[in-house]
Amino acid sequence: MVETTQQRVEQRQPEPLGDWRRYFSFCVDHKVIGIQYLVTTFFFYLLGGALAMVIRAELMTPGAELERSLYNGVFTIHATIMIFLWIIPTLAGFGNFLVPLMIGARDMAFPRLNALSFWMIPPGGLLLLSSFFVQSGAAGAGWTSYPPLSTQQVQVGDLLVTNFGQVIWIASVVFLGTSSILAALNFIVTIVAMRTEGMELFRMPLFCWATLTASCITLLGTPVLAGAVILLAFDLLLGTVFFNPTGGGDPVVYQHMFWFYSHPAVYIMVLPAMGIISEVLPVFSRKPIFGYKAIAISSMGIAVLGFLVWAHHMFTSGTPDWLRMFFMVTSFLIAVPTGIKVFSWLGTIWGGKLELSSAMLFAMGFVSMFVVGGLSGIMLASVPVDIHVHDTYFVVAHLHYVLFGGSVFAIYAGLYYWFPKMTGRLLNETWGKIHFALTFIGFNLCFLPMHQLGLQGMPRRVAEYAEQFQSLNVLVSIGGFLLGISTLPFLFNAIYSWLWGPKAPANPWRALTLEWTTASPPPVENFEYLPVVTAGPYEYGTVGSSPEGDTPTAISQPKS
């Protein structure tokens, strides 16, 4: 590595505009791939959001407007898109763009594999959407696809047909899962083996720690999900009885295999989001992060514990008492490393010189909304409460507080924060704040009343409900539509600023991590000279520098 730092790579600035075609090609530049991920997944986010609008329109009235099987397809595909085509891959998009820049590498370890992982996503997504057009309709058993519901034949007219929508769902999930496994192994190798000189593990930005941890979970968990849905496909297509109780099989085995992946997957969806927060908060508080090592290690703690809690999704599936007790206690334990993070973030903001930029607003929104979702999570982890609210809107409220109030707020924070680095243009801050206000109000109006609906016993995944729930549902729907509208200012802001926004300097936020030491957007080889790191990433306002005058502590000149 020492030699390479001295080797000056020819400056090859990307052409200013004529290069847009790269984004539609099998380009192996991690920065192009990162942006490909982010734009593609945002497109799927809009589609998933449109499906959510359909759901909320249906639930304005207690009666059913849509055909029931179509409604089932809509909420199933809504969840599948949001999880497998939006949150998981969009965080991989941030990782792709940022990890090599943050650790001072010129690219990911396997650039071609990286391009392959991305190019599996559009076909996987289109495959999933195509299921709306098959005779049986889209998969309608929810994103969990529990048998025997998911393996039943579907009534079409007078005929009973095989549920091909479900088969397509399985194929698509396996396809997208493979993509995320390949991306994960690329991240692990890159972070383990490609850090620049002086970039010790405990000097890495916390986003890299989070990506490393989430990648380990992906690598170990996703294959088990693949195993479960492949067995499901055998039951559907070839008449085996793995999950069919009438033939001696056991549907609960599917639930175990499914949640063995899908609970840790919650951390795949939130750990990198927490990593984004750990980058944004110190920059806009002009203070070092509080408890760097504690945050880094608590991610690992969450990952390990995360593999030991899965059956808390199955308290009502005939799980024996002693096992429920075990999973209740392990689930409570998750609150410890999570709490460490939350208090560290509060410690970071505390007494800081806060700059309320759009990124910072979304980051603070994340912390507060995530705490609400975390608290309802503790309620759901306790067996007596869970038995009452299982499969009600309380669960829907909880998961949206952690996945939208958590992950999506963090994704927005990350987009506002790194947009100048990615595009070389600044976003409009006023529109950013309008976007934040609309999102925050819409989000809480939409998901807060769901807690009440759930506690009153309204079941999830139904198109028709008792009339007593209507007023709250109308409120939820208004919030939902507001949330839908809140996307528009961001969309226009992003498109306008990307084309015509003011040019961004290399380091508009005066941040200290390595990606800000290079140009915006970075040159093809990332750094003119590979930087040599001499200090940690968050030394704001320390070592003789005033909070206004922080400069990156990495040396990026050739050594004499």
Added chain:
Amino acid sequence: MQSPISSNDAAMSQAIGHGDGHGEHPDLRMLGFTLFLISEGMLFVGLFVAYLTYRAAAPAWPPAGTPELEKILPAIFTVILVASSGVIMLAERALKHGDMGQFRLFWLLTTAMGTIFVAGQAYEWMHLEFGLKDGLFGGTFYVLTGFHGMHVVIGLLLQAVVFFRSFKTNHYTPASHFGVGASSLYWHFVDVVWIFLFALLYII
């Protein structure tokens, strides 16, 4: 430590739009491939645990009326497969000594032994008295052996590719032979999975 990017590499990477990166850092492909195998291993772990759960929950295993599994023949094929893992190590050692003739001989012998295993598996499948749809016993038996068999076939294809590439001058050298190392590691993986599988399905 690898040499810095040469001007040649730089020109090439310019041609394809971006540096491949392999010139800049040590070869990490083995590390990446090992991680991939760990992930593959989790697929089998998931299936094994599901199988054990079914067995633990069943009142009797094998279920009453299931025909007895023939054990002698599969045991012989198991020995052949396990032995082929040793043979492929001999092939790798020959390559490290630069003896390409011996390398190809042992490599081909590995492929032959693997092929015998697959043939034996096919023979067994054709002569079993139960099918895929015969309850959990039949279903788990065919899915587990089938998944493993598919991996054996992929391993054989990898070996064939390596074998033909070994005739290109200096494609594999004693110092650099990722294709050989990876397909050999894959073969050991397939072997270890089978040892577990044989124990689960035939012995306990």
